[in-house]
Amino acid sequence: MPRVVVHVMPKPEILDPQGKAVAAALPRLGFEGISSVRQGKRFELEVEGEVTDEVLASLREAATTLLSNPVIEDVIALEVEDPATEGQA
Amino acid sequence: MPRVVVHVMPKPEILDPQGKAVAAALPRLGFEGISSVRQGKRFELEVEGEVTDEVLASLREAATTLLSNPVIEDVIALEVEDPATEGQA
Known part of the structure; x- marks a missing residue:
């Protein structure tokens, strides 16, 4: 069964508190x-x-309408993975 | 500046209520x-x-220790994107 992978990221100008928390925790x-x-x-x-x-x-x-909030997020990529043809999914 | 993209997904055997909610909302x-x-x-x-x-x-x-919860999630991929060499990031 083919799979579509949707990648959503916060817009560059939006503060990302979760990312900031991770960045502070790493060191x-x-x-x-x-x-x-x-x-x-x-x-x-x-x-x-x-x-x-x-x-x-x-x-x-x-x-763009359901999986992301277009006010604060961008859909940066849609990837199609077909296990039948690619064998990598 | 190179970027590493980390992909984390719930383990296959773990119920994924957010995913289920999305799947129910789509139709x-x-x-x-x-x-x-x-x-x-x-x-x-x-x-x-x-x-x-x-x-x-x-x-x-x-x-595996900070970005994901190893009890319920898998780190499925680490991708290196180098804008200098790839020009795609």
């Missing part, structure tokens, strides 16, 4: 050399049937 | 043909200096 726990962290979301959607251009356009709309 | 909003949704996290870490094997090993440890 405390001994991990140095990280200047900034931003935290976003990753969705894996299992699609019934083929991922046509039409399906992908519909998923892109779903990603 | 209500007119998006059909999605059989399952799982929601995970995506972290973008800006690394100072070069991403050596040593840095990557340290980041992998940080990913």
